[in-house]
Amino acid sequence: MTKQAPLLQVTDLRVTLPTARGWAQALRGVSLRMERGDTVGLIGxxxxxxxxxxxxxxxxxxERAQVSGSIQLQGQELVHLPDPQLCRLRGSRIAMIFQEPMTALNPLHPIWKQIAEPLRLHQNMGVTEAKARALELLERVQLPRARERLEAxxxxxxxxxxxxxxxxxALACSPDLLIADEPTTALDVSVQKEVLTLIKQLVNEDGMGLLLISHDLGLMQDQVDRVMVMYGGSVVESASTSALFAHRAHPYTRGLFAxxxxxxxxxxxxxxxxxxSVPELMDFPAGCAFCDRCAWAVADCRQTPPMPESIAPNSQASAPHEVSCPRWSLT
Known part of the structure; x- marks a missing residue:
């Protein structure tokens, strides 16, 4: 029997961007794997x-970004996929909650039209059906007086x-993968908790994968099952949430927690x-991106990119604990 492809498989993803000083590596070999129902956090x-x-x-x-590596959504390669085909996936199978809704929403259209747009594009709904579905979605996310606010x-x-x-x-077409990029940055503390609880509930109900992006360690501890720590465009440490909060191996991770x-x-x-501080993209060394801020760095750290190494501080951990630092230690 053929083994089913994972929901998301990212392998050695590299992105180079043009800057005033030339081309700079912004992502340097990011890899991650997710199955349906997985909740993964990116922090840094x-x-x-x-x-x-x-x-x-x-x-x-x-537009001028140069991309290499692989991004596969249930076996379908997305890197260099023509834009018309990507458009059929965005909002349908992979959706994103952007960091600042005021700039992500269109100020010229009522909210029901903006919710209805992916329904009309991807599910060929008529106006009346799409508007009714928009109301259902607003009620599902517990928007007060949802019917009155359709035209707001x-x-x-x-x-x-x-x-x-x-x-x-984001949820209109029941995507397989939901990406939430700092979804509570602009909200006060009480509203943050409500929104995060709502996202977690909806993800559990629909069985989709969740990739949550934040700089908040407490949020990660409450919301995701696995955490990936990023620095300088690379994943420097990854583990199950419980394992990472119990044992930090990379000097950068230890610094964040401290x-x-x-x-x-x-x-x-x-x-x-x-x-x-975090250097400009052009100023990262060829080796470990964190070496100039690291008290444990040696000369070789500037020249040789560190490779991920599996460690096992806790045999009960539900995900491999990997760290990209030859001088790692557990605290």
């Missing part, structure tokens, strides 16, 4: 390649309400920080 500082990875999966990279425009809604509209659009705020700290206590 701003500029580490999280959102660019999502745009690469969606086929929404800048984005500027007439709050941030949390606009994000619920974005989720409705820098998070914690309850009980005395007033005036300064948080631990990672020295330095």
């Amino acid at each position: 500082e701003s500029g580490c390649g999280k959102s660019l990875t999502a745009l690469a999966l969606m086929g929404l990279l800048p 425009y984005p500027h007439q809604l709050s941030g949390g309400q606009r994000q619920r509209v974005m989720i409705s659009i 820098a998070r705020p914690r309850l009980g700290l005395a007033r005036g206590t300064r948080l631990t920080t990672i020295s330095g």
Whole structure:
């Protein structure tokens, strides 16, 4: 019997972008595998390649971007797939909740039309049927007074309400893979919790795969089963969420965890920080991207790209624990 292809298989994904100083590697060999029902988180500082990875999966990279490697959605190769074929997949089999709904939504159209658009494009629904389905979706994401708000425009809604509209659009065609890129960045804390609970509930109900992008460690601990830590366009460490929170191996991961705020700290206590800052794309060394900020780096770290190494701090872990650092240690 032929083995079924995974929902998503990304292998050695590399993206090079034009800059004022020449071509720069923005993604440097990203690989990941997801099955239906998997929940995976991408975490790291701003500029580490999280959102660019999502745009690469969606086929929404800048026009001059150069892409190599492989992105397969249930066995179908997406890298270099002609745009008309990608358009048939976007919104239908792979969908994305963008970071800022106010800029992602069209200010000139009422929200029902924006929810109905993928239904009309991918499922050939008529206007009346699509509008009725838009109402069902708004009710499913628990938008208050959904029927009254069908004709509302984005500027007439709050941030949390606009994000619920974005989720409705993403879920309209019941995609196989949902990408959520910092879906709560612009929301206050109470609304953040509501939106994240809603996304988790909907993913569980539909059995889709979820790729959640964030810089919030606490959010990852609550929302996903597996975490991939990114820095400099590479995945430096990946493990099941429980294993990563119990044992951090890569110096960058340890730095992220050390820098998070914690309850009980005395007033005036300064948080631990990672020295330095994320370099410009053209300034990353040929070897480990983190070596210039790493207290454990040696000369070879600048020259030789580290290879992923499997470690086993916890035999009960549900996913392999891999780290890309020859000088890793467990804490």
